[in-house]
Amino acid sequence: MSTSSPNHTPELGTELTLRGIVLGILITLVFTAANVYFGLKAGLTFATSIPAAVISMALLRKAAGNSIGETNIVQTIASSAGTLSSIIFVLPGLVMIGWWSGFPYWMSTTLCALGGVLGVMYSIPLRRALVTNSPLPYPEGVACAEVLKIGHAAESGESSRQGLVAIVTGALVSAGFSVVVATQVFAANLAQYFRLPGGEKSGNGPATGYDLNFSFALLAVGHLVGLWVGIAILVGAAIGWLGGVPLLTQGVDGAAEAVAMFAWSKKVRFIGAGCIAVAAIWTLVKLAKPVVAGLHSAAMSARVRKAGKGDTLPRNERDIPIGTVGLITLACMLPIGFMLSSFATSAGLSDQLGLLVVGGVVYVVLMSFFVAAVCGYMAGLIGSSNSPLSGVGILVVIGVSLLLALVVKPLLPASTGQALVAFALFVTAVVFAVATISNDNLQDLKTGQLVDATPWRQQVALIIGVLAGAVVIPPVLDLLNQAYGFAGAPGVDAKKALAAPQAALISALAKGVIQGDLNWNLIGIGAAIGAACIVVDEALKRSTAGKAHLAPLAVGLGIYLPMNSTLTIVVGAVAGWLFERAAARRRDAEATKQLGVLMASGLIVGESLLGVILAAVVVFSGNGAPLALVGDSFATSGQVLGFLAFAGIGFGLYRWLLKPRG
Numbered sequence: 001m002s003t004s005s006p007n008h009t010p011e012l013g014t015e016l017t018l019r020g021i022v023l024g025i026l027i028t029l030v031f032t033a034a035n036v037y038f039g040l041k042a043g044l045t046f047a048t049s050i051p052a053a054v055i056s057m058a059l060l061r062k063a064a065g066n067s068i069g070e071t072n073i074v075q076t077i078a079s080s081a082g083t084l085s086s087i088i089f090v091l092p093g094l095v096m097i098g099w100w101s102g103f104p105y106w107m108s109t110t111l112c113a114l115g116g117v118l119g120v121m122y123s124i125p126l127r128r129a130l131v132t133n134s135p136l137p138y139p140e141g142v143a144c145a146e147v148l149k150i151g152h153a154a155e156s157g158e159s160s161r162q163g164l165v166a167i168v169t170g171a172l173v174s175a176g177f178s179v180v181v182a183t184q185v186f187a188a189n190l191a192q193y194f195r196l197p198g199g200e201k202s203g204n205g206p207a208t209g210y211d212l213n214f215s216f217a218l219l220a221v222g223h224l225v226g227l228w229v230g231i232a233i234l235v236g237a238a239i240g241w242l243g244g245v246p247l248l249t250q251g252v253d254g255a256a257e258a259v260a261m262f263a264w265s266k267k268v269r270f271i272g273a274g275c276i277a278v279a280a281i282w283t284l285v286k287l288a289k290p291v292v293a294g295l296h297s298a299a300m301s302a303r304v305r306k307a308g309k310g311d312t313l314p315r316n317e318r319d320i321p322i323g324t325v326g327l328i329t330l331a332c333m334l335p336i337g338f339m340l341s342s343f344a345t346s347a348g349l350s351d352q353l354g355l356l357v358v359g360g361v362v363y364v365v366l367m368s369f370f371v372a373a374v375c376g377y378m379a380g381l382i383g384s385s386n387s388p389l390s391g392v393g394i395l396v397v398i399g400v401s402l403l404l405a406l407v408v409k410p411l412l413p414a415s416t417g418q419a420l421v422a423f424a425l426f427v428t429a430v431v432f433a434v435a436t437i438s439n440d441n442l443q444d445l446k447t448g449q450l451v452d453a454t455p456w457r458q459q460v461a462l463i464i465g466v467l468a469g470a471v472v473i474p475p476v477l478d479l480l481n482q483a484y485g486f487a488g489a490p491g492v493d494a495k496k497a498l499a500a501p502q503a504a505l506i507s508a509l510a511k512g513v514i515q516g517d518l519n520w521n522l523i524g525i526g527a528a529i530g531a532a533c534i535v536v537d538e539a540l541k542r543s544t545a546g547k548a549h550l551a552p553l554a555v556g557l558g559i560y561l562p563m564n565s566t567l568t569i570v571v572g573a574v575a576g577w578l579f580e581r582a583a584a585r586r587r588d589a590e591a592t593k594q595l596g597v598l599m600a601s602g603l604i605v606g607e608s609l610l611g612v613i614l615a616a617v618v619v620f621s622g623n624g625a626p627l628a629l630v631g632d633s634f635a636t637s638g639q640v641l642g643f644l645a646f647a648g649i650g651f652g653l654y655r656w657l658l659k660p661r662g
Contacts, residue, residue: 014065014067014069014070015067015069015070015072015073015453015454015457015458016073016457016460016461017065017070017073019060019063019070020056020060020070020071020073020074020077021073021077021461021464023056023059023060023074024052024056024073024074024075024076024077024078024461024464024465024468025077025464025465025468027048027052027055027056027074027077027078028077028078028465028468028469028472029468029472030616031048031051031052031078032084032085032468032469032472032473032476033472033476034611034616035048035085035086036085036088036473036476036477036480037476037480037618039085039086039088039089039500040088040092040480040486040498040499040500048075048078048079048083049075049076049078049079049140049141049144049440049443049444049447050075050140050143050144050147050601050604050605051078051605051609052074052075052077052078052079053071053072053074053075053144053147053148053151054147054151054171054605054609055609056070056071056074056075057071057147057148057151057152060074067152068148068149068151068152068451069451069453069454071148071151071152072148072447072448072451072453072458073457073458073461075144075148075444075447076444076447076448076458076461076462076465077461077462077464077465077468078465079440079443079444079465080116080120080437080440080441080444080461080462080465080466080469083436083437083439083440084112084116084433084436084437084465084466084469084470084473085469085473086389086432086436086439087111087112087115087429087432087433087436087473088473088477088500088502088503089389089393089432089502089503089506090393090397090425090428090429090432090502090503090506091103091108091111091425091429091477091503092477092481092486092500092503093425093503093504093506093507093510094422094425094426095481095486095489096486096487096488096489096500096503096504096507097418097421097422097425097507097511098489098490099347099418099421099422099425102478102481102482103474103477103478103481104474105474105475105478107339107342107343108473108474108477109470109471109473109474110335110339110470111339111426111429111430111433112433112466112469112470112473112474113466113467113470114332114335114336114339114430114433115429115430115431115432115433115434115436115437116433116434116436116437116463116466116467116469116470117328117332117463117466117467118329118332118364118368118433118434118437119368119372119433119434119435119436119437119438119441119466120437120441120459120462120463120466121325121328121329121332122329122368122369122372122434122438123372123376123437123438123441123442123445123459123462124319124320124322124325124455124459125322125325126372126373126376126438126442127319127442127445127455130373130376130377130380130442131380131442131445131446131449132317132449136377136380136381137224137225137226137229137380137381138379138380138442138443138446139221139224139225140221140224140379140443140604141380141442141443141444141445141446141447141450142224142446142447142450142597143220143224143597143600143601143604144443144444144447144601145446145447145450145451146163146167146597146598146601147167147601147602147605148447148451149450149451150163150164150167150598151164151167162595163594163595163598166595166598166599166602166657167598167599167601167602167605168602169599169602169653169656170216170220170598170599170600170601170602170603170605170606170653171602171603171605171606171609172602172606173216173602173603173606173649173653174216174217174220174602174603174604174605174606174607174610175606175607175609175610176606177214177216177607177645177646177649178606178607178610178611178614179610179627180645181214181642182614182625182626182627182628183627183628183629183630184625184628184629184630184631184634184638185629185630185634185638185641186214186638186641186642186645186646187214187635187638187639187641187642187643188213188214188642189211189212189213189214189564189639189642190210190211190212190214190639190642190643191209191210191211191212191564192209192210193207193208193209193255193256193257193260193261194207194208194209194256195207195256196208196246198250203253204250204251204252204253205250206245206246206247206249206250207245207246207249207252207256207259207260207263208241208242208245208246208249208260209241209256209257209260209563210241210563210567211562211563211564211567212564212567212568212571212643213564213565213567213568214568214642214643214645214646215568215607216603216606216607216646216649216650217603217604217606217607218565218568218569218572219568219569219571219572219575219603219650220572220599220600220601220603220604221569221572221600221604222568222569222570222571222572222573222574222575222576223572223573223575223576223579223596223597223600224576224597224600225381225569225573226573226576226577227573227574227576227577228548228549228550228551229381229551229554229573230569230570230572230573230574230577231550231570231573232533232549232550232551232552232554232555232558233554233555233557233558233561233566233569233570233573234558234566234570235533235550235555235558236272236275236554236555236556236557236558236559236560236566237558237559237563237566237567237570238558239271239529239555239558239559240264240268240271240272240558240559240563241264241563244263244264244267244268244271244559245260245263245264245268248263248267248268249263265505267519267522268522268559269505269559269560270394270519270522270523270526271522271523271525271526271529271559272526272556272557272558272559272560272561273394273395273523273526273556273560274522274523274524274525274526274527274528274529274530275526275527275529275530275533275552275555275556275559275560276392276395276526276530276553276556276557276560277395277523277526277527277530278526278527278530278531278534278552279530279533279534279551279552279553279555279556280370280374280392280395280553282530282534282552283373283374283377283552283553315454316449316452316453316454316455317455318454318455318456319455319456319459320455320456320459320460333361333364333365336360336361336364336430337357337360337361339426340356340357340360340361340423340426340427341353341357343422343423343426344356344357344423347416347419347422347423348416348419349408349412349416349419349420349423351411351412352408352411352412355407355408355411356408356423359403359407359408360400360423360427363399363400363403363427363431364427364430364431364434367396367399367400367431368430368431368434368435371392371395371396371431371432371434371435371438372434372435372438373438374392375389375392375435375436375438375439376438376439376441376442377553378439378553378557379438379439379440379442379443380442380443380446381551381553381554389432389435389436389439392432392435393428393432393435393502393506394505394506394509396428396431396432396435397424397425397428397506397509397510397513398509398513398518398523400424400427400428400431401421401424401509401510401513401514402513404420404423404424404514405420405513405514405516408420409514417514417515420514421507421510421511421514424510424513424514425506425507425510428506428510437462437466441462444458444462445458445459480498484497484498485497485498486498486499486500486503486504487499487500487504488504526556526559529555529559530552530555530556533550533552533555533556534552536550537549537550537551537552575650575654576596576600578654579596579654579657579658580593580596582658583596583657583658586658592657592658595657596654596657599653599657614626614627
């Protein structure tokens with residue numbers, strides 16, 4: 001059996017080409033629009049790197065001079081803009097609180113563009129610390145690199161048929177399964193909520209439940225992140241759903257599902273946010289040394305360039321010069337300050353204009369670097385599409401709201417409370433744009449490292465992608481606002497409004513902190529859990545020589561993320577571990593394990609591409625379930641069929657990978 005070796009990469013070829021840039025921008029426009037709609041409807045966005053890579057390989061397959069370097073640039077442009085669409089987790093809050101009636105085009109576009117470019121700049125010195133000299137797995141970055149390698153190795157005639165078959169099979173299976181789920185013949189998940197015994201009266205005991213998403217992409221993410229991250233996520237889910245939710249629902253009347261989901265979304269998630277906060281701070285402390293080393297390395301590279309010896313640096317270690325990074329960062333701060341000034345003046349906060357603008361810019365500078373490091377680490381740990389960006393948004397909005405409540409609010413009339421909430425959301429949106437790009441960019445730079453790409457060319461592509469996304473996001477938001485509106489916004493029809501759950505939560509936090517009625521006890525409990533996880537993690541690492549660990553951030557993710565994501569990732573982590581144990585007994589163990597990685601990559605590809613197509617069908621048809629063949633009366637049968645098919649197909653795929661090959 002032969003597969004593409006992970007250490008062998010097809011010839012890089014030309015990277016930055018005009019056709020590659022144009023194709024990347026076109027894919028960006030489609031993916032960004034789809035992500036904005038799905039994110040507002042369901043609170044989820046999907047990673048666009050792998051779908052973009054697959055599309056570009058298909059379209060450029062016969063083109064003269066096509067290379068892995070060019071395809072890598074296409075996916076880089078498309079992924080940076082696709083992830084920038086996560087700004088919808090904050091920006092609609094300004095409409096939901098009634099401050100904006102729509103999205104002012106130039107203000108919204110400039111905010112997205114400046115925040116995104118800052119995200120690129122902050123990720124440059126972090127590349128050496130978190131990518132080059134880091135053991136982080138970067139599951140989606142590795143998966144994308146494998147897709148690129150296999151696709152181009154096949155074109156160059158290398159012996160990679162089995163690896164390509166594994167990717168294509170995975171993609172076809174996950175795409176086909178997604179189509180059947182869209183018909184509702186297979187349910188999308190298996191969920192049940194119920195009461196535990198112990199209530200004061202019948203039917204009001206502690207509530208809890210389970211929700212397993214039939215998603216082969218999430219299963220693949222679990223396979224790629226590994227057993228110990230999966231265990232940490234499971235610990236977090238258990239803390240949330242076997243501890244927090246039952247305790248908070250004891251004696252509460254109502255339907256089990258409604259009561260449990262209310263407790264999780266309104267209370268337990270704040271415990272998760274507290275855990276993530278402590279884990280993030282600990283992560284930053286541990287990263288201090290490698291980050292400083294990365295900055296020093298970048299400075300040394302700049303010194304070499306300045307001395308006229310730039311050609312002596314290895315090509316794959318040439319970033320945008322650190323001096324240029326500093327100048328671009330400074331240049332971004334000037335218009336950010338102008339935007340903050342304009343927003344504060346229009347909000348009636350001009351009495352403290354200087355304090356708001358200077359404080360806002362300083363907060364953006366410092367908090368942006370913090371979230372860039374933390375988001376990059378989280379993306380490396382669990383993948384960019386599964387990182388809890390909304391959890392980062394919680395930390396950012398609490399920070400800025402606290403400062404406004406303690407420092408600025410006492411100096412202004414009581415009537416400016418709502419204006420301060422709006423200002424807090426605006427500042428949070430800028431920092432959040434940095435977070436979204438940092439969350440994805442380091443994943444892209446990991447892909448680039450694995451295919452031997454040139455960092456500075458990829459960083460230029462990231463900026464191009466950010467600008468393309470920034471141009472298209474505001475009009476799409478405006479279109480959806482006019483067509484559906486956002487839940488909770490003044491004068492909106494609740495029946496057809498888009499939920500925008502993260503924006504609603506972050507808006508509620510800003511109001512709670514500034515108005516002084518936020519429950520800090522829950523965040524404190526989460527912080528204590530995070531501290532305990534740090535102690536356990538360090539003890540496990542020392543007692544097992546690093547073989548076992550309990551990643552505190554992953555525990556926080558397990559508490560914070562919805563259960564229909566976490567449980568499937570855990571199942572995938574266990575399935576991947578069992579598969580690798582079985583593969584280890586084979587003569588060609590490493591090649592078989594590599595096939596597992598490639599198949600997981602294919603599973604992500606298929607579901608992601610189908611997600612884009614279905615999003616377009618939903619938007620243009622105006623029908624929330626355009627492929628549905630059955631109605632709600634088939635729901636129970638659909639759950640049984642979906643579970644049996646999901647389990648059977650998953651088991652069959654792993655058995656197929658373990659079959660002897662010549």
